[in-house]
Amino acid sequence: MGHHRKALRTTAVGAVSATLIAGSALGLAPTAQAASNSVRFVDIKGDGGTVLKANVVTPAGADGTRRYPLLVLPTSWGLPQIEYLAQAQKLADSGYVVVTYNVRGFWQSGGEIEVAGPPDIADASKVIDWAIANTPADEGHIGMAGVSYGAGISLLAAAHDKRVKAVAALSGWSDLIGSIYSSRTQHLQAAALLDGAGRVTGRQSEEVRQIFNDFYASNLSKEQEIIDWGKKRSAGTYVDQLNQNGTALMLANAWGDTVFPPNQFGDFYEKLTGPKRLEFRPGDHGTAEITGLFGLPNDVWTDAGRWFGHYLKGEDNGIDREQPVRLKSRSTGAYEGYPDWKSVGATRKKIALAGTTTIHTNIDSGADGGVVFLSSILDQVAKIPPIASIPLLPRRWAAVWQSEKSATAQQVRGTAMLHTTLTPTKESGTLVAYLYDVGPLGLGKLVSNAPYTFHGRTPGRPFGVDLELFSTAYDVPAGHRLALVVDTVDPLYIEHNPSGAQLTFSSPANDPSYVSVPLSEQ
Structure with missing residues (x-):
């Protein structure tokens, strides 16, 4: 390091x-x-x-x-x-x-x-x-x-x-x-x-x-x-x-x-x-x-x-x-006006993160937030955000959940939020969550991401995680789906995963896991 x-x-x-x-x-x-x-x-x-x-x-x-x-x-x-x-x-x-x-x-x-x-x-x-x-x-x-x-x-x-x-x-x-x-x-x-x-x-x-x-x-x-x-x-x-x-x-x-x-x-x-x-x-x-x-x-x-x-x-x-809140879409370059920031993400959709998934840490799965300056400039100039092949992401190091295909085009506006239950094998750890727009060939374009680090947790004891992803304005084409990917290594961030650590994500019946996306149809 x-x-x-x-x-x-x-x-x-x-x-x-x-x-x-x-x-x-x-x-x-x-x-x-x-x-x-x-x-x-x-x-x-x-x-x-x-x-x-x-x-x-x-x-x-x-x-x-x-x-x-x-x-x-x-x-x-x-x-x-x-x-x-x-x-x-x-x-x-x-x-x-x-x-x-x-x-x-x-x-x-x-x-x-x-x-x-x-x-x-x-x-x-x-x-x-x-x-x-x-x-x-x-x-x-x-x-x-x-x-x-x-x-x-x-x-x-x-x-x-x-x-x-x-x-x-x-x-x-x-x-x-x-x-x-x-x-x-x-x-x-x-x-x-x-x-x-x-x-x-x-x-x-x-x-x-x-x-x-x-x-x-x-x-x-x-x-x-x-x-x-x-x-x-x-x-x-x-x-x-x-x-x-x-x-x-x-x-x-x-x-x-x-x-x-x-x-x-x-x-x-x-x-x-x-x-x-x-x-x-x-x-x-x-x-x-x-x-x-x-x-x-x-x-x-x-x-x-x-x-x-x-x-x-x-x-x-x-x-x-x-309108005092003025946004420019990453996808279309068009300006939009809103009366306040809360109105930007007023319409939301929850994507269930069902089942129990365990991933190993310390290895970069290939899902990354990009490189400081370079990646977002490419997105700004050529509309090319960081890309990952979702089907090829190794499930040993990456947890993956996908929504159903949408029949209509959809707009992501505002802040997506992750809620899940995490059980670690070590007292410290880092995870990074990514939201992707996935096309028919399985290529995912990065919509947003955010890191999360914990310290002082009891190994084997589950706890709740609530994480805001970075706000954005992105248009998802019709026929595409959204994917949430979680791994533990990203070059943008310092990670705190001890050697050999594992992270288990679950969705208890009384507290189901989900990602809430500010999503509306175009």
Whole structure:
């Protein structure tokens, strides 16, 4: 396992380096074309005097006689301060003062990486202070936006600074632990990607380095410490403050986000009481927004601009009258509107998981969630999700249940849920559940998946398992069936199955097992 993790981290560093080169290019290209507005590179003193490298873009003709709404954009994890220049110039052309800054610990900004900790939150307020004092920014009309790390910091800053009236959080998180440690399972490839990028482009604090080490080592004695560390860095912890502030929040994410899966944004959205909007599209972490960073037309950035136009400039652009939950199908690419997140999966169908099935652990059956970034990008661009031959999956290592063929086409919208009774032979273990769309030849296209880990169980004693699979929007053709597959090894995750362990799935008469799928006919 140690060599496996090292290889993943090396791969992650290479992937991140390529991303950074692309990020630099997409930020620099639009700069040479900018003639209509003013771009300045400045140093801003953040919390404790830490120097933050920043860009300031002001509207053309700004002469100090009028004030403009302010937008503050913290950079993504590992990307340089020029990341948002194309969008910053567009926003400045629309009448905003835009300040983008490199978060502490990365590139030429000072300090160490704090992973959206208290210093990062304080930095955002310091940047706002500086902009009010040194630009024609209107202190009564302030918004924040960002992709990934910038999204998370924006949400946290809005919870702690009442001056932030609107946020567009793109590919961000509201629950850090629920994202990379869901159901007590370490999301190995996602963590390796973040760790690798931090090593290449920044300076990790001693605390952050220790958190990563404990995470990789599956140190259960530090589990609560890691959870508490993550809660402090999660906007969901401060939902009451956001509601009290009345911040207008736009949340956008991708169905296949392997760093911050969509479920955590859906759950967070339901708890918000102020103006809110939720958008999900095909793709992986940050891929839905990337063309906008090149300055190309992009639905996510267009909606973010409309969001700020209404809530910071008072424009009557209709965004407040649209269905607030907006989904784009992975299968058709068509947009759908819903009144709330709960309505997305309102129609459900239970598929019985009958009988008793025992599987052996420690061997990958061939059912996998794919590869971080690559698989979901293929699904986004070519509609090719991870595929497995369901009839050929070895039943020694994979439990398989299938529904009847459907005479009509069906839509999966929302969150599938697994309920089963599990009897282990060891006190710890990991399982991964997969939902497949199975065609006539038995080839299964991955609809969704999720891992589940348990510790401290009594061998031989059954217990109930309830697991939410990652939310999605997928269309199942007529004549196809759904299959639920469960195995114990997936390269995306760290598994906790002792050598020789077995898992038995049963369906007691008084507590039958099933997978509940948010399914409706087209």
